[in-house]
Amino acid sequence: xxxxxxxxxxxxxxxxxxxxxxxxxxxxxxxxxxxxxxxxxxxxxxxxxxxxxxxxxxxxxxxxxxxxxxxxxxxxxxxxxxxxxxxxxxxxxxxxxxxxxxxxxxxxxxxxxxxxxxxxxxxxxxxxxxxxxxxxxxxxxxxxxxxxxxxxxxxxxxxxxxxxxxxxxxxxxxxxxxxxxxxxxxxxxxxxxxxxxxxxxxxxxxxxxxxxxxxxxxxxxxxxxxxxxxxxxxxxxxxxxxxxxxxxxxxxxxxxxxxxxxxxxxxxxxxxxxxxxxxxxxxxxxxxxxxxxxxxxxxxxxxxxxxxxxxxxxxxxxxxxxxxxxxxxxxxxxxxxxxxxxxxxxxxxxxxxxxxxxxxxxxxxxxxxxxxxx
Numbered sequence: 205x206x207x208x209x210x211x212x213x214x215x216x217x218x219x220x221x222x223x224x225x226x227x228x229x230x231x232x233x234x235x236x237x238x239x240x241x242x243x244x245x246x247x248x249x250x251x252x253x254x255x256x257x258x259x260x261x262x263x264x265x266x267x268x269x270x271x272x273x274x275x276x277x278x279x280x281x282x283x284x285x286x287x288x289x290x291x292x293x294x295x296x297x298x299x300x301x302x303x304x305x306x307x308x309x310x311x312x313x314x315x316x317x318x319x320x321x322x323x324x325x326x327x328x329x330x331x332x333x334x335x336x337x338x339x340x341x342x343x344x345x346x347x348x349x350x351x352x353x354x355x356x357x358x359x360x361x362x363x364x365x366x367x368x369x370x371x372x373x374x375x376x377x378x379x380x381x382x383x384x385x386x387x388x389x390x391x392x393x394x395x396x397x398x399x400x401x402x403x404x405x406x407x408x409x410x411x412x413x414x415x416x417x418x419x420x421x422x423x424x425x426x427x428x429x430x431x432x433x434x435x436x437x438x439x440x441x442x443x444x445x446x447x448x449x450x451x452x453x454x455x456x457x458x459x460x461x462x463x464x465x466x467x468x469x470x471x472x473x474x475x476x477x478x479x480x481x482x483x484x485x486x487x488x489x490x491x492x493x494x495x496x497x498x499x500x501x502x503x504x505x506x507x508x509x510x511x512x513x514x515x516x517x518x519x520x521x522x523x524x525x526x527x528x529x530x531x532x533x534x535x536x537x538x539x540x541x542x543x544x545x546x547x548x549x550x551x552x553x554x555x556x557x558x559x560x561x562x563x564x565x566x567x568x569x570x571x572x573x574x575x576x577x578x
Contacts, residue, residue: 228267231255239255239256242269243269243270244267244268244269245270245276248266250281250282252283253287254289291522298334299338301326301327302326302329305327306346306349318350320334320335344495405450405451407422407424407448408423408455409422409430409441409463410455410467414474415475416474417561418437419467419474421467426486427485427486428536429448429535431536431537432537434557466483473538487536492523493533496518496526496530496531497530497540499517500540500541500544505569506571506573509546510545510546510547511545512524514527515527543561543562544566
């Protein structure tokens with residue numbers, strides 16, 4: 205028994221401290237409001253639970269507390285089959301049901317017919333509660349999510365070579381006029397232009413030297429659309445051409461370009477003399493990708509989070525692989541700091557611009573953080 209408790213405590217060293225007396229009271233009273241704050245494990249069974257779990261209460265000496273399911277499993281515990289502490293709570297599952305309903309019916313129903321009342325029936329929540337919970341979990345209102353998903357479908361249809369009219373109705377729009385009315389905001393160009401690979405779109409770009417190699421910064425009139433790193437400037441230009449094959453691309457000198465201030469800000473971040481690149485973006489991405497990227501931007505300077513922690517933070521703890529995919533698809537290095545995402549064991553994981561750059565970026569951030577806190 206003593207050995208088991210000692211092993212648990214050794215594995216808990218990375219967990220933030222908590223008031224165990226208060227936590228134990230919550231367990232004794234099966235307090236549901238504590239479910240979002242901690243979990244507890246029973247050393248005699250090797251199982252971890254939510255405070256509100258209806259299972260028999262263990263002896264206090266056999267209990268260890270954890271800040272997350274990830275921490276409990278890292279300590280060798282397995283999830284309780286009654287309270288399912290490694291899954292989203294019921295309200296989050298209700299949001300998932302509403303989201304699944306939207307995804308399933310986009311091609312069948314017009315936007316006007318996917319109402320909050322309809323989603324409330326599908327999810328089991330009242331329309332008002334669903335609106336609030338959906339925004340908390342997804343980072344978007346149901347209406348915003350519907351628009352984002354339609355935009356994604358439209359892009360996919362157009363890339364597969366469908367005509368604008370077929371793509372319009374396949375994506376769930378009621379008429380082509382609705383597509384053209386929203387396309388400028390959703391795609392940055394009309395559907396027909398997007399289908400032709402960006403004909404008529406003008407992209408300015410700059411290539412600069414940094415302490416981490418060559419840097420390419422590209423932007424449309426709306427904002428930065430690419431920030432890439434590499435050893436070879438020609439390879440960076442080729443990648444930009446593949447991403448926007450039919451757009452007009454113009455290379456400018458870093459000092460005289462209209463991008464100068466943005467380039468300067470990004471270079472300063474790369475070189476360790478700035479804490480954040482606060483730059484407007486014009487990047488095509490799904491609603492889920494934007495949610496992950498916003499969470500990456502919330503990670504404090506010099507710190508990291510595992511893909512599992514990021515998935516839990518956005519309310520989708522089972523979407524670990526999808527989170528990793530969103531990080532891998534990030535095309536604006538540093539501005540969206542995907543270098544702060546690591547593996548569960550603390551390993552660096554992947555980085556589309558090279559693991560050595562990822563390591564150096566984190567080292568520079570920690571130096572800035574330590575300098576500002578000393």
